[in-house]
Amino acid sequence: MTASQHPLHSSRQRIVFLDRDSLVAKVRAPAFAHEWHEHAHTKGGAQTVERLRGASIAITNKVPLREAELAQLPELKMIAVAATGTDIIDLPACRARGIVIANIRDYARATVPEHTLALMLALRRQLVAYRLDVEAGRWQASERFCLFGHPIRDLAGSRLGLLGYGALGKSVAHLARAFGMQVAVHNRSPIEEDGVTELSLQELLATADVVSLHLPLTDKTRNIIGAKELASMKPTALLINTARGGLVDEAALAAALTNGVIAGAGFDVLSKEPPQADNPLLQLRLPNFILTPHTAWASGEAMQLLADMLIANVEAFARGAPVNVVA
Template sequence: MTALSDCVVVVTPRSFGAHDNGLRQELETEVGEVRYWPGPLSAEELTPLVADADGLLAGLDEVAGAVFEQAPRLRVVARYGVGVDRVDLEAAKRHDVTVTVTPGANANAVAELTIAFLLALARPVTAGRDRVRAGQWPALQGVELEGRTLGLIGLGRIGSLVAGKARGLGLRVLAHDPLVEESELAELVPLGRLAAESDFLSLHAPLTGETRGIVGCSLLERLKPGAALINTARGELVDEAALVWALEEGPLRAVALDVLAEEPPPADHPLLSRDDVLITPHIGPHTMEATTAMGRIALDELLAVLSGRTPRFAL
C-alpha cells in the first residue's frame, strides 16, 4: 500500500476549500501531490487524470467503469455530496475502490433553496423585478402559502427538513416515500393522491432505476389544476418533454428547477425561454456552510481510506 505521504490525489469540486483554505492546506500537507482539475468532468476527461492517482475527491464527475479500469492505484472516490448515480459502484467494487459520501452536509442548504423556490412560485418576485427594470409598475397577483398543500416525493434528510420548514409557514404537508413507514412531519399518502391534492409538488428522491422519470405524463396529468413543481434533487427524475406539455396543455402553472437532465443545458433547451419556468444553475448545495461541511467530511473520508483506516460513510 502506498504511504500517505506518497499518494497522488485529484480534486475536482470547484468549491473545495473556497471558504476554509485550511482544507486545501491539510490535504496538501498530508499527501504527496494534489492536482486540482475543476469539474464536473466526463469519464473521457477524468480517465487520464486519475491514471496514476491513489484518491479522487469527486464532485458531479462521471466516474464510469473505464475510469476504474485505467486507474490501477485508485483506492478511494470521496464523493462531495450524497448522490452516486454518476459513479459506477459495481466497477468500484470489482476494482476494490472505496466510495464515500458526505451525508447531511448540504441538506439544510438544499432545503432552504426549496423554500425559496416555494416563495418565488407563490409570489411573482422575479417577474416583478423584470417589469420594474423595464420601466413598469404593475400590481402583480400572487397566492399565500398558509393553508395550501405541499407534496413531497421523498422524505429523507432533505425532504424532512423541507417538511418542517414548510409546516412553519402554515402549509399542510403530504409525502410519498416507499422507504418511510411513519412520520410526524408529513402525512404519508400514495403517489396519485399526492399529485391530486398538492398545490406545490417538490422532489427530494434519489435517482434510481425506480425514480428515473417518475415525473412523467402519467403523473403530471394527475396534478391538481394550477399546481407548481419544484426540483432541487436530480434532473433525471423529470421527463422534461412531458414537463413542457404539462405547462402548455396540462394542469401545471409554473416550475422551479435547480437541476436539469443535461447540465449545463443547450442554448435551445425548450424550458429556458419560458416565463413560467425558473431555472438556477444547480446552486442548492452551494452555501458557505454546506461547501465547508462537505469538504471537511470528504477530506476526512479520503484520508481515512488512504491511511488504512475505516471511513465513516463508505457505501
C-alpha cells in the same frame, strides 16, 4: 488490519481532485503523507484516465468514473465524491475492484431547503411576473397605488407534497410547517414519525398545492414525473425540483407550463449539466418558471462544511476506518 498496517500508511499517496473549481471553499491538506494534484475541471474519458494514473485516491464532484476508466486505473483504491449523489460512479465496477466510495451526507440541510422554499415563495407570490411588470412600466402607469394582474397565493394553509423524505425532505417539511403548510409525503419505505401524512403517489399529486422532489436518481425514479403525472396535478399547483433533473420528463414539463396544465415550476437541476442549448426548459420565457443553475447546494457555509467532510472522509480511509461508505 490495524491502522498502522493499512496500505495507505506504507508510502506517500497520490490524491487527484478532478474538478476543484466545483467547490468554492478552502480545502485543507489531509493529515498524512501525500501528493496533492488538482485540476479546475476535467472533461472525462481519456483525460480522466490520464490525470488519475498512479493515483490511489480520486476526488470528484461531477466527473464520471465508469468501467472504461476504472479498468485502466489499477492503483485506484478510493473515490471520494464531493457530493451526496453517486450516480456518476459505476458502483458495481468499483465493488468488483475493491475500490471504496465515500460521499458527503447531510451538509446541505440548510441551503437546499432554503432554496426550495425560496422557489415556492417566489412563484406563489408572483415575484418574477410583478418584477417584469415594473420593468415594463405597468405600475408607473397604474391608476391605483398598487398593481394587480397575477394571482398571489399564500403558503399558509396550502398542502406541500414531498416525494422523498430523507434528511433534505425532512428539513423542507420543517420549514414548510413554520410557514403554516400542511405536509404530505410519498416515500419508498414507511415513515416512523408521528404526524406525517403518507399518501400514494397518485393521491399526493392530485391533492398537493406544491409538489417538491427530494429523491435520488435511479432507474426506478428516472422520469417519475411525466406527462401523465403532470396532468394529474391541480392546475393551480407548483412543481419544485432541487434534487436531480432526470426525475422529470423535461419536454412534458415544458408543454405543461406552456399549456397551463400546472401553475408553475421552480427547478435548480436539469437532466444534462451543463445543459445543451436545445433543452426544452431553456427555451421557456415564462414568469411562472424559475430555473437556477444547480446552486441550491452552494451556500458558502454548506460548501465549506462539504470541503471539511470531504477531507475527513479521505483521512478516515487512510486510517483504515472508512466512513460514509456507499454500499
